[in-house]
Amino acid sequence: MDLGPYLLLASLEGAVAAAVLALTAVGLSLVFGVMRVVNVAHGEFFMLGAVLAWWFASLVAGHPAFGFVLALICAPLIAAVIAAAADYFVLKRLNYDPEATIVATIGLLYIIQQTVLMTYGPDARPVEAPFNARIYLPWFGYSTYKFFVIGAAIVLLIGVWIMLTKTRIGLVLRASQLDSEMALAFGIKVDQVYAMVFGLGAGLAAMAAVLVVPIQQAHYLMGGDPLLLSFIVVIIGGLGSIAGTVVAAILIGMSDGIISVFFSPTLAKIIATLLVAFVLIFRPTGLFGKRSI
Amino acid sequence: MAALNLLTTKGLSRNFGGLWAVHNVDFELPEGQVRALIGPNGAGKSTFVGLLCGRIPASSGSVQFDGRDVTALPAHKRIALGMAYTFQITSIFAKLSLWENVALAVRRKHHGDANAVEGGVKAALSRVGLADRADQLAGDLSYGHQRLLEIAMGLGQQPRLLILDEPTQGLAESEVDDFKKLVRNLAGETTVLLIEHNMDVVMDTADMITVLNFGEVLAEETPETIRDNSAVQAAYLGTG
Amino acid sequence: MSAAAKSVWLHGGVITLLFALQFVLPAYHHGNLARIMVLAVYAMGYNMLFGYTGLLSLGHALFFAAGMYGLGLTIAFLDFAPSPALLSGIISALIVSAVVGFLALRTTGVAFMIVTLMFAQAGFLTILLFGEYTRGDEGFVIQQPERVLAGIDLTTPGNRYFAALILFSVCLIITARVVQTPFGKVLIAIRENEDRARMLGYDVLRHKLIAVIISGTMSGAAGAAYALLFGYVGASFAAVQYSIFPLLWVLLGGAGTTIGPLVGTIFMFYLIDLSSGLTSAYMLIAGVTLVLLTLFARQGLVGELRKRALPWLP
Ligand SMILES: Nc1ncnc2c1ncn2[C@@H]1O[C@H](COP(=O)(O)OP(=O)(O)OP(=O)(O)O)[C@@H](O)[C@H]1O
Numbered sequence: 118m119d120l121g122p123y124l125l126l127a128s129l130e131g132a133v134a135a136a137v138l139a140l141t142a143v144g145l146s147l148v149f150g151v152m153r154v155v156n157v158a159h160g161e162f163f164m165l166g167a168v169l170a171w172w173f174a175s176l177v178a179g180h181p182a183f184g185f186v187l188a189l190i191c192a193p194l195i196a197a198v199i200a201a202a203a204d205y206f207v208l209k210r211l212n213y214d215p216e217a218t219i220v221a222t223i224g225l226l227y228i229i230q231q232t233v234l235m236t237y238g239p240d241a242r243p244v245e246a247p248f249n250a251r252i253y254l255p256w257f258g259y260s261t262y263k264f265f266v267i268g269a270a271i272v273l274l275i276g277v278w279i280m281l282t283k284t285r286i287g288l289v290l291r292a293s294q295l296d297s298e299m300a301l302a303f304g305i306k307v308d309q310v311y312a313m314v315f316g317l318g319a320g321l322a323a324m325a326a327v328l329v330v331p332i333q334q335a336h337y338l339m340g341g342d343p344l345l346l347s348f349i350v351v352i353i354g355g356l357g358s359i360a361g362t363v364v365a366a367i368l369i370g371m372s373d374g375i376i377s378v379f380f381s382p383t384l385a386k387i388i389a390t391l392l393v394a395f396v397l398i399f400r401p402t403g404l405f406g407k408r409s410i
Numbered sequence: 411m412a413a414l415n416l417l418t419t420k421g422l423s424r425n426f427g428g429l430w431a432v433h434n435v436d437f438e439l440p441e442g443q444v445r446a447l448i449g450p451n452g453a454g455k456s457t458f459v460g461l462l463c464g465r466i467p468a469s470s471g472s473v474q475f476d477g478r479d480v481t482a483l484p485a486h487k488r489i490a491l492g493m494a495y496t497f498q499i500t501s502i503f504a505k506l507s508l509w510e511n512v513a514l515a516v517r518r519k520h521h522g523d524a525n526a527v528e529g530g531v532k533a534a535l536s537r538v539g540l541a542d543r544a545d546q547l548a549g550d551l552s553y554g555h556q557r558l559l560e561i562a563m564g565l566g567q568q569p570r571l572l573i574l575d576e577p578t579q580g581l582a583e584s585e586v587d588d589f590k591k592l593v594r595n596l597a598g599e600t601t602v603l604l605i606e607h608n609m610d611v612v613m614d615t616a617d618m619i620t621v622l623n624f625g626e627v628l629a630e631e632t633p634e635t636i637r638d639n640s641a642v643q644a645a646y647l648g649t650g
Numbered sequence: 651m652s653a654a655a656k657s658v659w660l661h662g663g664v665i666t667l668l669f670a671l672q673f674v675l676p677a678y679h680h681g682n683l684a685r686i687m688v689l690a691v692y693a694m695g696y697n698m699l700f701g702y703t704g705l706l707s708l709g710h711a712l713f714f715a716a717g718m719y720g721l722g723l724t725i726a727f728l729d730f731a732p733s734p735a736l737l738s739g740i741i742s743a744l745i746v747s748a749v750v751g752f753l754a755l756r757t758t759g760v761a762f763m764i765v766t767l768m769f770a771q772a773g774f775l776t777i778l779l780f781g782e783y784t785r786g787d788e789g790f791v792i793q794q795p796e797r798v799l800a801g802i803d804l805t806t807p808g809n810r811y812f813a814a815l816i817l818f819s820v821c822l823i824i825t826a827r828v829v830q831t832p833f834g835k836v837l838i839a840i841r842e843n844e845d846r847a848r849m850l851g852y853d854v855l856r857h858k859l860i861a862v863i864i865s866g867t868m869s870g871a872a873g874a875a876y877a878l879l880f881g882y883v884g885a886s887f888a889a890v891q892y893s894i895f896p897l898l899w900v901l902l903g904g905a906g907t908t909i910g911p912l913v914g915t916i917f918m919f920y921l922i923d924l925s926s927g928l929t930s931a932y933m934l935i936a937g938v939t940l941v942l943l944t945l946f947a948r949q950g951l952v953g954e955l956r957k958r959a960l961p962w963l964p
């Protein structure tokens with residue numbers, strides 16, 4: 118086969134990966150940017166979104182689109198509520214002490230993952246796509262649903278961006294990000310803002326998972342990869358910088374798609390983990406960012 | 411005579427995001443002197459001594475200590491050469507006993523010699539009047555006593571140059587008097603660089619006074635003549 | 651009684667108790683305790699860095715695995731006898747921890763945690779990448795003839811227990827000794843107030859690096875011993891979970907106490923042992939324990955005991 122179509126296919130797959138990754142990573146970045154919390158359980162909220170999507174889809178009979186739409190609305194909401202509760206009952210009580218919060222989110226990771234294992238079980242389960250028509254390119258057919266994923270991610274990211282820059286909520290978030298004590302002095306309820314941000318971050322990850330689950334099956338261990346990739350993206354994109362995060366997500370998502378065509382996925386992951394380590398060691402502000410951990 | 415100066419700086423400067431906290435300071439401190447460093451809030455006093463002991467890297471200029479250029483040395487090496495530094499904002503080991511706090515200061519010199527350490531700790535704690543509290547946790551002390559502990563940690567190092575950043579801040583009046591006596595006793599033993607807002611302490615203890623304003627040396631005088639310096643009065647004394 | 655004398659009594663007592671237990675324990679718990687002692691060595695190694703120096707690593711599985719594979723691979727491919735293989739395991743861990751320490755210590759706090767996590771993950775993936783030799787997740791078995799150390803067959807329960815006890819005792823004594831030395835006191839000072847320690851003239855970076863190396867080497871010794879005593883080498887010991895375990899054991903038992911790691915390992919081992927009879931989701935216990943500890947008992951069991959009743963506990 119020619120290299121051309123091969124690369125086109127890889128770039129399309131890369132674009133889908135990038136879209137999902139951008140959503141997930143922006144969630145992680147938002148939480149770090151506003152709360153300075155490194156949420157190690159972020160990948161589990163992604164997994165929770167996928168598993169809940171399967172559950173909602175299995176609840177609704179009839180056309181798969183009904184279940185999908187229900188999942189798209191409810192799964193991120195549930196993930197967000199769980200996250201907000203975790204913030205309220207655990208992280209807040211730790212005063213967001215950086216080390217203690219990481220240890221607590223590790224605990225959270227296992228609690229979510231293992232609870233899903235106990236209830237949903239160890240099987241990987243597919244969710245049917247809401248529509249499945251194929252577009253026929255000259256060399257191969259391609260699922261329209263994958264184009265929808267790319268489009269939906271773009272719309273959602275624009276939504277987040279508008280929320281952050283154009284609304285009062287965004288103003289409050291940015292104020293809390295700059296200086297939580299100052300924000301408190303201006304009557305902003307930092308507690309509530311933090312719970313909301315933690316929920317929003319988890320919700321974005323869950324949303325990304327709902328989008329991806331018709332392509333990739335739901336499984337209780339599926340949170341590891343998105344966590345690692347989001348870490349890479351957030352660290353390379355510059356901690357807490359949303360624009361940098363999106364750029365890095367596109368970069369990593371695309372190159373991951375292309376690299377894994379040529380290299381073994383394990384080798385690609387080794388390179389990725391070492392990249393994160395070395396960026397933190399030698400360029401602690403990220404490749405584009407200004408702040409360090 | 412350069413050899414008699416324990417500490418010399420040339421053109422020492424530090425810039426914080428466009429602001430010269432310390433600018434082009436040439437400074438000489440003869441061995442054995444008690445030198446006071448005064449100046450209004452934000453004059454750059456803490457930054458200056460931070461540059462001396464290596465806590466803050468210099469933007470430009472050089473520091474000579476004991477005839478040796480130490481500008482490139484990291485803080486711990488400068489301390490090992492015989493500087494000791496006490497923090498303006500109390501910095502102690504809150505969860506360790508007073509004894510252990512001072513022992514950490516003493517031990518670096520008397521590595522392995524338990525008796526010498528024991529003696530050094532006792533001596534340092536006695537000098538600040540905390541000997542009977544040796545077993546208490548440092549974090550349980552009152553603020554004033556923590557300041558004294560901080561001084562004891564400086565003394566315990568038996569330094570050639572003792573840098574004290576506002577040691578009397580938060581001390582009771584009687585403790586301030588004791589502190590004055592302590593510094594007078596130190597005169598002759600070691601060289602002291604003392605940042606101090608309490609002019610009473612300055613006048614009673616210092617051999618020489620350096621006035622810093624906006625990061626630059628405004629005057630260098632004896633306590634006797636400084637009151638007549640109009641520039642100093644305008645910048646500093648006039649306000650107090 | 652002086653602090654040093656109390657330390658001798660306490661640690662001597664623990665070792666004597668463990669020695670005596672082998673004669674009274676039923677076979678099942680006898681086997682468990684041998685395993686626990688080796689894992690407690692891993693926890694003690696972790697405690698040296700986390701408990702005494704205040705550096706929270708999320709990548710100690712790398713050192714455990716370095717010891718394990720340093721022993722296992724030399725036996726499998728270079729036909730090493732057990733004792734040189736054990737040495738090779740320990741040296742592997744020493745080298746790996748020196749390199750990781752040298753690089754990771756350029757960062758602090760959260761960045762240090764993530765960097766160590768990433769290095770360990772890269773190590774785990776490397777084991778999978780070379781699955782041809784390491785047999786990846788499936789792992790490989792070290793046969794009985796290769797587990798006879800200096801004429802002692804480590805496959806019999808009695809010998810195994812005794813070997814574990816010796817390793818444990820050596821590491822406990824090393825830990826108890828190190829934290830009494832001036833060097834150990836500097837580590838504690840760094841944990842309490844790094845800036846102050848530096849301004850007392852201590853080379854903070856050098857002390858931290860040595861702490862990483864002691865910690866990593868002890869962890870590696872545990873990994874090597876585990877492979878030798880239980881005859882199995884596998885990638886799961888290099889996975890994230892095995893970096894979280896020592897953190898959990900040390901937090902539970904009491905960070906910065908000499909016997910906390912043993913206490914924490916015993917408790918967690920039996921908690922997981924009991925719950926894995928009920929459910930395959932036994933890591934749930936680990937998660938819940940982590941959250942509860944950070945919320946309510948940062949000092950751990952021995953730490954609380956020290957705070958409430960026995961302030962002299964080292
Ligand atoms: N780390 C820093 N970053 C930015 N600016 C700083 C920093 N440290 C000090 N400054 C600024 O440098 C100037 C000098 O500060 P410094 O603390 O040296 O003054 P000082 O004379 O010790 O004052 P005080 O009497 O209040 O202790 C101040 O304007 C201060 O805001």
Ligand SMILES: [Mg+2]
Binds near residue numbers: 455457498
């Ligand atoms: Mg100051």
